[in-house]
Amino acid sequence: MKLENAFTMDTSSIKYGPGVTREIGFDMEELGCRRVAVITDGNLRESDPVNLTMEALRGRKIDAVLYDGASVEPTDLSFKAAIAFAAQGRFDGYVAVGGGSAMDTAKAANLYATHPADFMTYVNPPIGKGVPVPGPLRPMIAIPTTAGTGSETTGVAIFDYLEMKAKTGIASRALRPVRGIVDPENTRSLPKMVAACTGLDQLTHALEALTAIPFNRRPAPEHPRLRPAYQGANPISHIWASRAVEMISRNLVHVVENPADDAARGEVLLAATYAGIGFGNGGVHLAHGMSYPVSGMVRGYVPEGYPAGHPLVPHGMAVCLNAPAVFRFTAPADPAIHLYAAGLMGCDVSAAKPEEAGEILAGAVIDLMRRVGMPNGLAAVGFGPQDVDKLVEGTLPQHRVTKLSPRPAGPEELRQLFLDSMTLW
Numbered sequence: 001m002k003l004e005n006a007f008t009m010d011t012s013s014i015k016y017g018p019g020v021t022r023e024i025g026f027d028m029e030e031l032g033c034r035r036v037a038v039i040t041d042g043n044l045r046e047s048d049p050v051n052l053t054m055e056a057l058r059g060r061k062i063d064a065v066l067y068d069g070a071s072v073e074p075t076d077l078s079f080k081a082a083i084a085f086a087a088q089g090r091f092d093g094y095v096a097v098g099g100g101s102a103m104d105t106a107k108a109a110n111l112y113a114t115h116p117a118d119f120m121t122y123v124n125p126p127i128g129k130g131v132p133v134p135g136p137l138r139p140m141i142a143i144p145t146t147a148g149t150g151s152e153t154t155g156v157a158i159f160d161y162l163e164m165k166a167k168t169g170i171a172s173r174a175l176r177p178v179r180g181i182v183d184p185e186n187t188r189s190l191p192k193m194v195a196a197c198t199g200l201d202q203l204t205h206a207l208e209a210l211t212a213i214p215f216n217r218r219p220a221p222e223h224p225r226l227r228p229a230y231q232g233a234n235p236i237s238h239i240w241a242s243r244a245v246e247m248i249s250r251n252l253v254h255v256v257e258n259p260a261d262d263a264a265r266g267e268v269l270l271a272a273t274y275a276g277i278g279f280g281n282g283g284v285h286l287a288h289g290m291s292y293p294v295s296g297m298v299r300g301y302v303p304e305g306y307p308a309g310h311p312l313v314p315h316g317m318a319v320c321l322n323a324p325a326v327f328r329f330t331a332p333a334d335p336a337i338h339l340y341a342a343g344l345m346g347c348d349v350s351a352a353k354p355e356e357a358g359e360i361l362a363g364a365v366i367d368l369m370r371r372v373g374m375p376n377g378l379a380a381v382g383f384g385p386q387d388v389d390k391l392v393e394g395t396l397p398q399h400r401v402t403k404l405s406p407r408p409a410g411p412e413e414l415r416q417l418f419l420d421s422m423t424l425w
């Protein structure tokens with residue numbers, strides 16, 4: 001087997017600063033857009049970031065049309081509704097305002113309105129056909145309002161495929177927004193638990209990008225076009241992910257407890273973007289792969305700070321609940337990188353032995369989870385050993401990410417990882 005010997009760094013242009021949302025009219029004008037779809041979810045319809053965006057676009061005489069039908073947890077149905085809106089609207093540009101769901105919805109709407117096809121055409125295999133996107137999309141700018149997904153820098157759009165009760169997505173460099181507007185003023189009103197979950201999501205993005213299988217241990221693509229966006233750990237993703245781990249570890253507890261601290265909140269938001277560049281190029285692996293069935297199979301759990309009556313294991317929570325077991329499992333593949341990551345999180349690893357690496361990194365993640373009020377393992381959000389077979393079944397189709405684990409994880413290994421994630425402390 002010929003191994004990969006190249007990697008790329010793809011990223012959106014980023015504009016960072018308090019108040020930069022007001023520049024969105026100029027940004028879209030500069031891209032030559034005259035008729036723009038602004039995509040958000042219903043909760044944000046009347047929010048400051050959406051109002052500012054609409055004003056700024058109209059201020060530059062751009063014909064801006066608001067679509068607030070993005071679902072907080074997007075599905076194939078919610079994507080299709082947005083696609084229909086986009087196809088009818090004949091837009092020449094897109095702005096997404098919101099969390100990962102709004103951004104992912106805008107990516108899908110832009111893709112299918114620009115390159116019409118049956119819905120499953122571009123969806124990741126094995127669920128979809130995974131046909132490469134035929135060309136560039138219309139310009140899209142992303143304005144994140146949560147500090148957690150990094151979706152403004154990635155070419156990935158995730159949704160629930162309702163028929164199969166599975167999370168899947170579309171992944172192509174063509175989906176990447178041309179710019180991310182990262183404005184700390186847009187994240188001021190996040191509830192505590194939302195800030196904690198999104199912060200831990202980005203921490204896990206960065207830790208997984210650092211510890212993923214190295215790019216040069218993956219098989220070489222048969223054609224350069226088939227080189228995946230998630231390339232495995234590489235020297236460029238390493239830089240962005242490392243810095244993100246440091247910044248989040250240093251600021252997250254403080255930000256959750258003091259949401260009014262603009263400077264610290266700005267650091268976490270910037271770190272989310274760094275982590276997005278890290279994992280958007282390097283990839284994520286088991287903690288993300290295992291999180292999808294955890295979120296998909298939720299029964300009654302409703303976290304504080306989220307809408308009542310809507311059972312949910314938020315994405316960032318689902319990801320971090322699995323992370324300690326995952327890093328114990330992956331550490332033997334490369335103890336040094338796991339110790340390095342623990343060091344970035346503030347652990348003294350000067351005297352640590354290689355065989356302690358997994359435990360030390362898992363301990364650092366658990367410590368941070370406890371300090372920001374995460375539940376104690378999968379059992380605390382309603383799962384038990386009887387659910388493990390189904391959880392494994394839901395993880396196996398996520399091989400686009402799980403194959404980036406530095407240690408192969410088949411059904412038996414996944415089973416043990418879920419059992420080890422039931423109770424964390």
Ligand SMILES: [Fe+2]
Binds near residue numbers: 149201202288319
């Ligand atoms: Fe994530």
